Amino acid sequence: MEQQELYLLITRYLARQTSSEENERLATWVAESAENERTFEQLKTLWQHSKPATTAPETAAALRAVKARLATTPAPAAPQPVLAGGRKMQRRTYLVGGLALAVLMALVGLWHFQVAPSPEVAYQQYRTATGQRQTIHLPDGSLVMLAPQSQLRYPAHFTGASREVYLQGEAFFEVSKDARRPFRVHSGTWVTQVLGTKFNVRAFPQATQTAVSLVEGQVRVQDAHDTYLLTPGQELLADRSTGRIYRQAFDEAKVTGWRTNKLIFKNEKLADVASQIERLYGVKLVFADSATAEVKLWATFENEPLTAVLEALELAGPISYRREGQVIYLKHQAAKAPHEL
Secondary structure (H helix, E strand, O other): OOHHHHHHHHHHHHOOOOOHHHHHHHHHHHHOOHHHHHHHHHHHHHHHOOOHHHOOHHHHHHHHHHHHHHHHOOOOOOOOOEOHHHOEOOHHHHHHHHHHHHHHHHHHHHHHHHOOOOOOOOEEEEEOOOOOOEEEEOOOOOEEEEOOOOEEEEEOOOOOOOEEEEEEEEEEEEOOOOOOOOEEEEEOOEEEEEOOOEEEEEEOOOOOEEEEEEEEOOEEEEOOOOEEEEOOOEEEEEEOOOOEEEEEEOOHHHHHHHHHOEEEEEEEEHHHHHHHHHHHHOOEEEEOOHHHHOOEEEEEEEOOOHHHHHHHHHHHOOEEEEEEOOEEEEEEOOOOOHHHO
């Protein structure tokens, strides 16, 4: 993604002008690397602190200069841009996005000019493979259990005013209390802040849902637009496909069961739970058709072999399966007519 295109996407996101497809694209880009995470956080911070009431004289002058250039430079004629789904973007929105981009780029330039570069921070990084879990002891005494196919990055020493860690995937946190230094988990475009508590974060880059589930204490979840407070037994769930965010109760055993290799499915579509089976057992599930994907599953598996899961699927559908290495092909079997029995 080109830098100017990237800045425009971020500024439009911060200005609440992006579609759900663009939000997912941005979240995927943020999760791709530590450098992308830092860039997004820096731009978000600049955006949040660029209000006129708190703008420094130098910043205000830079903004006036940018606006003056935009006002005096005629924009070349161009076809009206079209968003996904064929919907035309309003010209006013496009111009506002362009102005926001220019303003943000001016702020970025001013920030690089005024702020001395901070010393390099040494980071630790852990990654788990399919079917692997790992318990990590952080420098402050906090414990993190990392789920399969997940990644955690954190400083070798927490030296600043806060404790910042970066998650891609899923993890359960038991945070040591420190009233002077908040503990902050960066997961895509979300930041979850606590002082000392127990909670689960699920934020896989390609997943349609992101969730923070609070077991004990209190957390504050912040995105670019809003802040959400959670109490024990509540979770914040974001659906990327719709752009909606829900605060709701959750089943602790179901959400955190992965810590003990426990899977709990309650009348859920096979398509919706396939990724959990794949991460735990290191396989790939392939559905023969949509009827197979729609089969509902109600079952609990605790430290059971893959064969037990496949046998349960046979009964649930009924479903037949064929295994080729680590790929499992599933096909829904139509119920037999009475005269065929």
